[in-house]
Amino acid sequence: MCGIVGYVGNREATTIIIEGLRRLEYRGYDSAGIAVVDGGKTGIRRAVGKLRNLDKVLSEQPLAGTIGIGHTRWATHGRPSEQNAHPHEVEGITVVHNGIIENYLELRRALSAQGRKFKSETDTEIIAHLVASNVAKGLSLVPAVRATIEAIRGAFAFVIQSEHEPDKLVTAKNATPIVVGLGEGENFVASDIPACLAHTRVFVFLRDGDFAVLTRSGVEITTFDGTPVPVKPKRIDWSPVMAEKGGHKHFMHKEIYEQPTAVADTIRGRVSMEEARVHLDGVSIGDAQKLNRFIITACGTSYHAALVGKFMIESIARIPVEVDLASELRYREPVIDEQTGVLAISQSGETLDTLAAIKECRTRGATIFAICNVLESSIARECAESGGVLYTHAGPEIGVASTKAFTTQLVALYLIAIHLGRERGTLSKEDAQELLTHLREVPKQIESVLSREASIISIARRVAKARDFLYLGRGPNYPIALEGALKLKEISYIHAEGYAAGEMKHGPIALIDEKMPTIGIATAGPVYEKTVSNLEEVKARDGKLIIIATEGDARIAEIADDVFLVPKNDPLIDPIITVVPLQLIAYHIADLNGTDVDQPRNLAKSVTVE
Numbered sequence: 001m002c003g004i005v006g007y008v009g010n011r012e013a014t015t016i017i018i019e020g021l022r023r024l025e026y027r028g029y030d031s032a033g034i035a036v037v038d039g040g041k042t043g044i045r046r047a048v049g050k051l052r053n054l055d056k057v058l059s060e061q062p063l064a065g066t067i068g069i070g071h072t073r074w075a076t077h078g079r080p081s082e083q084n085a086h087p088h089e090v091e092g093i094t095v096v097h098n099g100i101i102e103n104y105l106e107l108r109r110a111l112s113a114q115g116r117k118f119k120s121e122t123d124t125e126i127i128a129h130l131v132a133s134n135v136a137k138g139l140s141l142v143p144a145v146r147a148t149i150e151a152i153r154g155a156f157a158f159v160i161q162s163e164h165e166p167d168k169l170v171t172a173k174n175a176t177p178i179v180v181g182l183g184e185g186e187n188f189v190a191s192d193i194p195a196c197l198a199h200t201r202v203f204v205f206l207r208d209g210d211f212a213v214l215t216r217s218g219v220e221i222t223t224f225d226g227t228p229v230p231v232k233p234k235r236i237d238w239s240p241v242m243a244e245k246g247g248h249k250h251f252m253h254k255e256i257y258e259q260p261t262a263v264a265d266t267i268r269g270r271v272s273m274e275e276a277r278v279h280l281d282g283v284s285i286g287d288a289q290k291l292n293r294f295i296i297t298a299c300g301t302s303y304h305a306a307l308v309g310k311f312m313i314e315s316i317a318r319i320p321v322e323v324d325l326a327s328e329l330r331y332r333e334p335v336i337d338e339q340t341g342v343l344a345i346s347q348s349g350e351t352l353d354t355l356a357a358i359k360e361c362r363t364r365g366a367t368i369f370a371i372c373n374v375l376e377s378s379i380a381r382e383c384a385e386s387g388g389v390l391y392t393h394a395g396p397e398i399g400v401a402s403t404k405a406f407t408t409q410l411v412a413l414y415l416i417a418i419h420l421g422r423e424r425g426t427l428s429k430e431d432a433q434e435l436l437t438h439l440r441e442v443p444k445q446i447e448s449v450l451s452r453e454a455s456i457i458s459i460a461r462r463v464a465k466a467r468d469f470l471y472l473g474r475g476p477n478y479p480i481a482l483e484g485a486l487k488l489k490e491i492s493y494i495h496a497e498g499y500a501a502g503e504m505k506h507g508p509i510a511l512i513d514e515k516m517p518t519i520g521i522a523t524a525g526p527v528y529e530k531t532v533s534n535l536e537e538v539k540a541r542d543g544k545l546i547i548i549a550t551e552g553d554a555r556i557a558e559i560a561d562d563v564f565l566v567p568k569n570d571p572l573i574d575p576i577i578t579v580v581p582l583q584l585i586a587y588h589i590a591d592l593n594g595t596d597v598d599q600p601r602n603l604a605k606s607v608t609v610e
């Protein structure tokens with residue numbers, strides 16, 4: 001998730017672009033860059049790290065010109081470095097890009113075979129080379145970009161300019177956001193509204209398949225192949241702060257809503273349906289036969305993901321999996337040998353306990369891997385020297401309470417389980433195709449849950465003043481009960497406890513009364529009946545029951561005070577869906593109680609202390 005800004009008009013482009021990028025820094029901050037065309041020449045300035053580093057470069061080497069493009073990067077391919085920073089320039093063509101070009105390796109090979117030399121490790125540079133090679137064949141910029149789009153596959157929102165045609169910006173969208181801002185004698189293009197709000201409130205929201213050419217006098221929109229598309233401007237009256245949250249009240253709410261895209265982006269480019277194979281770019285799980293045991297270690301929400309991962313890997317790949325809190329693993333002198341794989345899960349990649357735990361395991365001979373959301377983070381770098389890193393593509397997660405990172409961690413674990421199952425022969429091609437088909441249903445199914453948020457709000461209103469909650473689940477939904485409880489307590493400061501539903505009679509049942517809501521996860525699957533009988537025990541003691549169940553379950557309403565139905569999916573994928581209503585319940589209870597949802601008291605986004 002990167003930040004893109006483009007400007008064409010009669011004012012100095014640099015100031016407008018840099019201020020726009022500042023409004024988008026929440027989208028990524030590994031590096032930043034700007035390219036401005038003046039007098040038929042392209043000036044480029046780039047810097048690693050935060051935007052202030054680019055400011056410094058520009059103060060020493062300013063750029064003049066009234067057309068330009070800029071970018072703040074959230075690295076997905078190619079480590080954060082100046083050479084990998086956007087814009088990328090080839091023969092006077094410059095490009096900034098947000099997304100993932102799935103076939104960039106084959107394109108890079110083909111372009112290299114034509115003698116083209118690459119300066120970066122990014123997939124984006126491919127776009128600049130393709131456009132430049134089309135221009136070199138005699139095409140002008142617009143047809144050269146259209147021909148480029150035909151060659152690339154994947155998610156992209158890019159903006160391209162040419163010093164040979166310095167009167168226009170060309171942009172196109174597929175699965176990644178881009179908006180056009182309309183001005184007087186000037187026009188803007190950006191990844192998100194905040195970048196342009198200081199200059200215009202009139203926007204055109206490009207849709208997948210849209211192609212736009214911006215000049216000082218106007219904007220023309222067509223499909224990729226040139227069919228005109230009507231321009232439908234919309235007026236946006238958000239404040240700049242609201243705009244950074246995309247109109248959401250909190251970053252956490254925005255990030256809950258980003259989950260369909262984040263899940264789709266984490267799957268994208270890693271699944272070959274015809275081979276029924278998963279390609280774990282960047283992770284050499286090595287000779288899967290060599291590993292005879294996995295330890296998954298993490299903290300907090302990532303630990304709950306690890307608990308779900310145990311079910312996925314043991315069920316699909318039939319490898320024994322232990323799950324350890326990192327703060328415990330690092331001190332318990334674990335029995336580890338070179339046939340042990342240790343997998344760290346960390347959104348930030350900086351959690352000290354997790355980093356220390358995998359270092360300890362590595363010194364004991366383990367191959368260490370990571371699932372991370374931040375490229376080149378400390379945990380990612382440590383594992384890159386051993387078994388490798390599988391990145392979630394959730395984009396920056398600003399809210400302290402982890403949401404989209406969690407669901408994309410579950411997707412990453414599922415991909416690893418399928419990869420190992422296919423490598424070890426415990427998963428047939430047909431079964432893998434079926435599981436992967438179910439996985440691809442997840443973004444739409446999360447959208448279905450989000451579309452019924454109103455019923456979650458009415459449930460939250462009924463229980464917002466309770467002081468204690470119990471969350472119950474079985475099997476892969478037991479960790480979801482733990483996660484739902486953590487979400488509630490960390491943002492609303494209400495005591496909540498997650499429990500294995502089967503443990504009710506071993507103590508927690510003493511807690512049940514009409515003042516304490518119990519949230520149960522009783523979705524269709526092998527443990528449904530058992531879970532329902534546990535929930536009936538709650539009902540029999542006048543407990544308030546909120547139940548997450550599967551669409552079509554007509555029976556559950558007989559015992560529940562409130563029911564929220566989720567779409568049916570494979571029991572191992574189900575947790576990716578069932579967590580979403582629990583995220584929303586926690587969010588709305590906290591919001592109703594007025595706590596600081598995005599920065600709850602006493603918490604930090606990344607715990608880099610012991």
Ligand code: AGP
Nearest residue numbers: 300301302346347348351401402
């Ligand atoms: C989750 O909502 C919390 N913010 C916290 O438990 C978090 O999951 C934990 O600190 C681990 O962070 P990491 O994933 O960045 O390692």
